[in-house]
Amino acid sequence: MAKVDTSLVAHLPLFAGVTPDALDEILREARSARYPKNSAIFEQGADAQSFFLLLHGHVRAAKTTPTGEQIVVRYVSPGETFGLAMAIGAARYPATAMAVDDSVALIWPTSAWPRLVERFPALAANTLQTVGTRLQESHTRILEMSTQQVEQRVAHALLRLAKQSGRKLDHGIEIDFPISRQDIAQMTGTTLHTVSRILSGWESQGLVESGRQRIILRDPHRIVVLAERNADSGAT
Amino acid sequence: MAKVDTSLVAHLPLFAGVTPDALDEILREARSARYPKNSAIFEQGADAQSFFLLLHGHVRAAKTTPTGEQIVVRYVSPGETFGLAMAIGAARYPATAMAVDDSVALIWPTSAWPRLVERFPALAANTLQTVGTRLQESHTRILEMSTQQVEQRVAHALLRLAKQSGRKLDHGIEIDFPISRQDIAQMTGTTLHTVSRILSGWESQGLVESGRQRIILRDPHRIVVLAERNADSGAT
DNA sequence: CAGGTAGTTTGCGATAGCGCAAAACGGACC
DNA sequence: GGTCCGTTTTGCGCTATCGCAAACTACCTG
Numbered sequence: 029m030a031k032v033d034t035s036l037v038a039h040l041p042l043f044a045g046v047t048p049d050a051l052d053e054i055l056r057e058a059r060s061a062r063y064p065k066n067s068a069i070f071e072q073g074a075d076a077q078s079f080f081l082l083l084h085g086h087v088r089a090a091k092t093t094p095t096g097e098q099i100v101v102r103y104v105s106p107g108e109t110f111g112l113a114m115a116i117g118a119a120r121y122p123a124t125a126m127a128v129d130d131s132v133a134l135i136w137p138t139s140a141w142p143r144l145v146e147r148f149p150a151l152a153a154n155t156l157q158t159v160g161t162r163l164q165e166s167h168t169r170i171l172e173m174s175t176q177q178v179e180q181r182v183a184h185a186l187l188r189l190a191k192q193s194g195r196k197l198d199h200g201i202e203i204d205f206p207i208s209r210q211d212i213a214q215m216t217g218t219t220l221h222t223v224s225r226i227l228s229g230w231e232s233q234g235l236v237e238s239g240r241q242r243i244i245l246r247d248p249h250r251i252v253v254l255a256e257r258n259a260d261s262g263a264t
Numbered sequence: 265m266a267k268v269d270t271s272l273v274a275h276l277p278l279f280a281g282v283t284p285d286a287l288d289e290i291l292r293e294a295r296s297a298r299y300p301k302n303s304a305i306f307e308q309g310a311d312a313q314s315f316f317l318l319l320h321g322h323v324r325a326a327k328t329t330p331t332g333e334q335i336v337v338r339y340v341s342p343g344e345t346f347g348l349a350m351a352i353g354a355a356r357y358p359a360t361a362m363a364v365d366d367s368v369a370l371i372w373p374t375s376a377w378p379r380l381v382e383r384f385p386a387l388a389a390n391t392l393q394t395v396g397t398r399l400q401e402s403h404t405r406i407l408e409m410s411t412q413q414v415e416q417r418v419a420h421a422l423l424r425l426a427k428q429s430g431r432k433l434d435h436g437i438e439i440d441f442p443i444s445r446q447d448i449a450q451m452t453g454t455t456l457h458t459v460s461r462i463l464s465g466w467e468s469q470g471l472v473e474s475g476r477q478r479i480i481l482r483d484p485h486r487i488v489v490l491a492e493r494n495a496d497s498g499a500t
Numbered sequence: 501c502a503g504g505t506a507g508t509t510t511g512c513g514a515t516a517g518c519g520c521a522a523a524a525c526g527g528a529c530c
Numbered sequence: 531g532g533t534c535c536g537t538t539t540t541g542c543g544c545t546a547t548c549g550c551a552a553a554c555t556a557c558c559t560g
Contacts, residue, residue: 454547
């Protein structure tokens with residue numbers, strides 16, 4: 029089993045308060061794997077045999093309804109964990125994970141979790157923190173879906189993506205993994221048609237520049253204004 | 265400080281794997297308080313000085329936008345914790361908690377949490393479990409808001425309330441705390457008007473019986489059917 | 501028991517956004 | 531360099547749901 033370089037992960041929130049020796053021991057239980065762009069990492073409903081720490085790339089977690097509609101739960105960035113079904117005592121994955129870019133992740137067998145937590149209680153505390161934060165974000169998303177119009181929700185979604193995975197350009201911020209209109213629709217609870225219309229509108233105003241699975245925020249500041257504007261304070 | 269009866273709480277998930285002695289020690293750090301119906305327990309944005317375990321009654325957690333709109337995050341039932349801001353490392357409460365019925369809760373100072381977790385790691389693991397479950401539920405709610413029509417969402421919401429806090433009647437299930445049309449609207453991302461129309465419709469079909477802050481599911485089974493029917497499989 | 505307040509019902513327009521359809525576009529692969 | 535497939539754009543009609551307004555009703559209070 030290839031040795032994982034501790035220095036790459038030691039600073040992550042997951043390992044806060046874990047001694048180097050302990051970290052070494054934790055990493056010895058992991059293996060790493062490479063996932064090519066567009067490959068599935070696990071499927072919703074499958075046995076949760078592993079949990080993951082993303083090292084490189086980007087992963088999309090999506091939930092599917094019985095009728096086949098999907099929503100994007102989140103995009104995972106390097107340094108974040110995913111597939112933590114055991115954290116909620118679930119035997120099966122509640123969502124599907126797919127690499128949207130060539131990606132590399134550390135993988136632990138789910139069965140190792142109870143033992144690791146027992147030996148290193150900080151792991152549970154740290155994981156609680158990140159899961160709690162995600163719960164928060166989830167509630168914010170529900171609030172937005174309940175109270176805002178589609179345009180504002182799309183604005184918020186893009187700003188969040190830019191913050192989380194934005195690559196700074198000379199003039200603007202580019203979301204640095206491939207993302208389609210459909211993906212954005214699935215993050216905001218709308219349709220790809222509506223997203224397309226909105227982006228077209230923004231493009232003609234110089235707010236964004238976008239193409240096939242590619243979005244650049246050309247004027248983040250004005251997008252922030254859009255995002256915060258409440259529904260009725262609009263055009264004259 | 266009044267002694268809390270351990271036998272009342274020993275079986276709760278929060279204390280799974282905690283020895284009676286340890287439980288005793290944990291409870292010694294808590295006090296209990298009574299909250300009359302419609303009184304605020306804490307306000308969104310206030311310093312998170314305490315966390316809570318509900319013993320009796322029902323508590324509504326709601327989040328408010330800058331513009332004053334509200335959503336109901338959840339209803340807390342006896343045996344559940346709330347106000348766990350520290351779990352996510354937040355210094356302020358992210359929502360407002362209000363007793364919807366005369367309620368009693370155990371209260372720990374937030375400052376006690378790190379010490380308790382250190383002495384009793386099972387607390388962190390157990391809390392992780394419940395927070396994880398809530399995250400799951402949150403995602404389900406987002407999925408519903410994204411893919412279902414208002415009527416289905418209301419059906420799901422009522423069924424969930426009935427399961428969580430339903431009182432079985434001779435013929436039907438009554439939600440056993442006061443809940444308004446507005447509350448249901450805030451759980452499902454719609455308006456009280458639309459909820460009222462939907463309930464009126466259901467009432468005329470004998471699905472529910474309802475009045476001022478009171479709802480009885482008279483025919484849960486048919487409501488399940490409504491909830492699961494997808495949008496286009498409707499009337500002829 | 502009268503009056504007031506908070507919750508509920510209902511009608512009636514207005515509209516944001518959906519759903520369908522078709523065309524344009526851009527890459528990737530042969 | 532041509533072909534093919536997935537993505538994006540755009541038009542157009544439709545409708546679920548909102549928003550406002552007004553009337554109604556149940557309960558609480560004095």
